[in-house]
Amino acid sequence: MGTRKTIAITGASAGIGAEIARVCAARGYDLILIARREAPLLALSAELEAGHNIRAHVVTADLxxxxAARILANAVAARGLQVDGLVNNAGFSKTTGFTTTDPAAQQEMIRVMLSVPVELARLWLPAMKQRGWGRIVNVASMAGFLQATGGDTLYGPIKSFMIKFSQGLWVESQGSGVHVSVVCPGYTYTEFHDVNGSREAVSAAYPKWMWLQADRVARDAWDAVEADKPRCIPGKRYQFLSVVSKLLPDSVGLKTAASHARKLKRV
Ligand SMILES: NC(=O)c1ccc[n+]([C@@H]2O[C@H](COP(=O)([O-])OP(=O)(O)OC[C@H]3O[C@@H](n4cnc5c(N)ncnc54)[C@H](OP(=O)(O)O)[C@@H]3O)[C@@H](O)[C@H]2O)c1
Known part of the structure; x- marks a missing residue:
């Protein structure tokens, strides 16, 4: 790999982000671990520095x-760190319905999962291109492919945006040494469904075979970006679903999505 590269990972304090950090550390990358909670970031940093010959810097930020993106980039620059790779992973959902969700929480969703990823890519990608090496992983979701559900009204559209945005970056980065991938996981065991309060409902509604392990998602995501594959869908069942969803007429897809929302008592 030559000189050691540094990968910035948002949402590294838990779930898929923490697992991507573990994969990157095992492959010899230095890291910048970003999230709001300092304690899990420090614990992860200590684990990774003890287990691998790497540095894992902790930068706390409310994205x-x-x-938030400019403040984060300034904090990273003030530490004298160069960003060679970016994993836009931080995220959460609100399942409380469009008109009954606090508008401030909706703004936060748009910032954390859409504006900040775009702004961080705009801030750090030009230098990656100039240096002739870079990695960008955007964590979207199967929800970005499927028809929109009620309840978590903004989540699917935000993830669809991330899929298309990533495709555009992939096309523009060809031949530059910068690899871009979007990863679209299905249901994955992390803190995500505890944070949005839907753990009990999703566990009752969806059988175990539908659930992915976060370490597997992380490995697939990083393998995809190293291979410069524009898209990564972990798990054969979800690869199949992504194809079927394109073939379904919208009317059928929407009915299926609505029944999903009812199962989860979101509408
Ligand atoms: N789990 C799934 O079933 C699933 C499926 C498809 C896609 N995804 C996507 O995967 C990504 C990671 O989610 P996960 O499943 O790993 O969930 P998770 O375990 O809840 O982790 C979410 C991460 O995002 C960070 N985060 C949330 N709000 C933040 C904010 N305002 N500022 C900074 N960091 C923030 C959290 O850190 P702090 O709380 O410490 O700030 C945490 O590190 C998300 O983009 C999610 O949409 C998840």
Whole structure:
């Protein structure tokens, strides 16, 4: 790999982000671990530095705050760190319905999962291209392919945006040494469904075979970006679903999505 590269990972304090950090550390990358909670970031940093010959820097940031991307980039620069790779992973959902969700929480969703990923890519990608090496992983979701559900009204559209945005970056980065991949996991065991309060409902509604392990998602995501594959769907069952969803007429897809939302008592 030559000189050691540094990968910045948002949402590294838990779930898929923490697992991507473990994969990257095992492959010899230095890391910048980013999230709001400092304690799990420090614990992960200590684990990775003890287990691998790497540095794992911790930068706390609330990516839902106004101007979060610029503030984060300044904090990273002030530490003298160069960003060679970016994993836009931080995210959460609100399943409380469009008109009954706090508008501030909706703004936060848009910032954390859409504006900040775009702004961080715009801030750090030009230098990656100039240096002739870079990696960008955007964590979207199967929800970005499927028809929109009620309840978590903004989540699917935000993830669809991330899929298309990533495709555009992939096309523009060809031949530059920068690899771009979007990863679209299905249901994955992390803190995600505890944070949005749907753990009990999703566990009752969806059988175990539908659930992915976060370490597997992380490995598939990183393998995809190293191979410069524009898209990664972990798990054969979800690869199949992504094909079927394209073939379904919208009317059928929407009915299926609505029944999903009812199962989860979101509408
Ligand atoms: N789990 C699934 O079933 C699933 C399926 C498809 C896609 N995804 C996507 O995978 C990504 C990771 O989610 P996960 O499943 O790993 O969930 P998770 O275990 O809840 O982790 C979410 C991460 O995002 C960070 N985060 C949330 N809000 C933040 C904010 N305002 N500022 C900074 N960091 C913030 C959290 O850190 P702090 O709380 O410490 O800030 C945490 O590290 C998300 O983009 C999600 O949409 C998840």
């Amino acid at each position: 839902g705050a106004p101007d």
